[in-house]
Amino acid sequence: TMSQPATSDAGWDIVVADLIEGNSRLRKEVEALEGQLAGFEDVERGGVALQSLVDEINRGHGTVNFIAVDAEGNVASGVSTSGLALKYPGRVGDSPIIGAGNYADNRYGAATCTGYGEMAIQAATAHSVVLYMKMGLLLEEAGAEAMHDLRHLDLPLRGMMNLIAVDKEARHWGASTSPGRTYLYMTAEMDEPVVAKRVHIPLAAPKGCSR
Secondary structure (H helix, E strand, O other): OOEEOOOOEEEEEEEEEEEOHHHHHHHHHHHHHHHHHHHOOOOOOOOHHEEEHHHHOOOOOOOOOEEEEEEEOOOEEEOOOOOHHHHOOOOOOOOEEEEOOOEEOOOEEEEEEEHHHHHHHOOOOOHHHHHHHHOOOOOOHHHHHHHHHHHHHHOOOOOEEEEEEEOOOOOEEEOOOOOOOOEEEOOOOOOOOEEEEOEEOOOOOOOOOOO
C-alpha cells in the first residue's frame, strides 16, 4: 500500500524503515505455541490449525514499513502486510487503509505503523501524527500525542503498536509501546543504514496522567 508516492526524478534524500521487527517477538510466540502443540494428543484434529500457525511464523513474517523523502521534499510511505496465517475471514488490517497504517502529506510529513492493526484503524494513528504536525506540534510531540490516543480505545484486546514518522524537514522519529524497539534510517550520503532507538510510550498511562 502506498500513500502519496513521490513522482519526481530528483532522487531520494532519506529513507526511514521498520523492517520485519516483529520477527523477534514472533519467535518467542513460536516457542509458546510449540509448547501448546505438544499438549494435543490428536494433532490431526485439535492441533492442525496451531501447527499451521507455527509453520507460517517459522517461514518468516512481519509488516515492513518505509517512508522516503526525495531531494525536492516529496514524501512517500509504503506498508506491507504481515501475511500471518489464521486471520479472521474478511478481516482488513490497517496496512491498506490510508490514514490508519500509513499516511503522507508533502506539506507536513508522513507516518507508518506496525502492530495491532485494529488499534491503528480506530485511532487513525498515521493520519493523526500528520494532523498534529499540521496543528503546529513538533514531530516528537505529534508522534507522542498519536500514541497517547491509543490509551483511550475501547477494544477487548489491546496489542503492541510501533510507529515511525518524518516531518517536512525530513527529521525522523520512532516510538513503540514495547521497550527496546528500533528502526532504520539512511540518507543519500550514507553507505549503510543506521539503527535508531524508538521512544518507549507504554499503553498504560503513568499514575496521575490523564493522557
